[in-house]
Amino acid sequence: xxxxxFMDPEFPIFSTTLCYLEREDAYxxxxxxxxxxxxxxxxxxxxxxxxxxxxxxxxxxxxxxxEETGLTLTRYRARGLLTFVWGNMTEFIxxxxxxxxxxxxxxxxxxxxxxxxWVQKSEVQxxxxxxxxxxxxxxxxxxxxxxxxxxxxxxxxxxQAVLDGNRIV
Numbered sequence: 409x410x411x412x413x414f415m416d417p418e419f420p421i422f423s424t425t426l427c428y429l430e431r432e433d434a435y436x437x438x439x440x441x442x443x444x445x446x447x448x449x450x451x452x453x454x455x456x457x458x459x460x461x462x463x464x465x466x467x468x469x470x471x472x473x474x475e476e477t478g479l480t481l482t483r484y485r486a487r488g489l490l491t492f493v494w495g496n497m498t499e500f501i502x503x504x505x506x507x508x509x510x511x512x513x514x515x516x517x518x519x520x521x522x523x524x525x526w527v528q529k530s531e532v533q534x535x536x537x538x539x540x541x542x543x544x545x546x547x548x549x550x551x552x553x554x555x556x557x558x559x560x561x562x563x564x565x566x567x568q569a570v571l572d573g574n575r576i577v
Contacts, residue, residue, distance in 0.1 A: 418496060419496050419497075419498070420496070420497050420498070421497075421498045421500070422458060422497075422498075422499055422500070423458070423459045423465075423500045423501075423502065424456055424457055424458050424459065424468070424500070424501050424502070425456040425457065425459075425468045425469040425472055425501070425502045425504065426453065426454045426455075426490070426501050426502070426503050427454050427455050427456050427469055427472075427473055427481075427484065427504040428454040428504075428505050428506075428548070429454075429455070429473070429477070429479070429481075429505075429506045429507075429509065430505055430506065430507050431507075431526060433528060433530070434526040434527055434528050434529060435454070435526070435527055435529060436454075436477065436524060436526055436527075437453065437454060437524070437525055437526075437527045437532070438452070438453055438454065438455050438476065438522045438523070438524055439451075439452050439522045439525060440452075440453060440521060440522040447494060450536060451536050451538060452527070452532070452535040452536060452537050453537070453538075453541075455472060455476040455477055455521075455524075456468075456469065456472045456473070456476075456501075456504075457472040457475075457476070465486070468502075469481065469484065469502070469504055473506070473509075474511075476519055476520075476521055476524075477513055477514060477519070478511055478512055478514035479509040479510065479512075479513055480509055480510045480511050481506045481508070481509050482508040482510055483506060483507055483509075484504050484505065484506035484507075484508075485504060485506070486502065486503070486504055487503045487504060487505055487544075487547075487555070488503045488544065488547065488552075488554055488555040488556065488557060489501070489502060489554075489556045489557075490503055490540075490544065490557050490558075490559060491556070491558040491559065492559050492561075493558070493559065493560040493561065495561075505548060529545075529549070532545055533545070538559070538561075538564075538566070539564075539565075539566035540557070540561075540566050540569055543559075543569055543571070543576070544557055547571075555571060555572055556571070556572055557569065557570070557571050557572075558570040
């Protein structure tokens with residue numbers, strides 16, 4: 409069986425989840441400051457991560473949120489699929505929001521990825537985030553139905569954005 413690009417180490421393709429927990433008018437965000445070789449280093453992102461073997465997007469979502477925050481999601485919603493192209497890498501990001509969970513959120517150094525913080529939605533755009541994140545935050549705020557957003561970068565510069573098949577950048 410030839411799996412083509414999926415198995416080509418020169419052009420890696422992988423799937424991840426990304427979740428923004430919502431509380432009142434704030435998102436739970438992760439300031440990625442702990443890993444130096446992280447392409448998200450010093451950026452503010454949601455919580456999530458790479459799929460493990462045999463996981464569905466929902467399996468990955470619940471596991472990653474629990475690992476990074478200590479919280480177990482009880483209500484979440486799939487919001488879109490992001491195709492993140494950075495250099496020779498393609499990442500398919502299953503984007504979710506969540507508004508119910510159980511448990512106690514971890515604090516301080518317990519999060520191996522960075523620092524967790526509740527950020528007012530009105531302040532998110534002022535943080536160091538990916539340019540394409542500004543586009544999907546607008547779609548989330550507008551309650552846009554499930555969407556597909558392709559984001560192509562050269563380093564930190566957004567070169568192309570395609571929403572549901574239509575180029576917008």
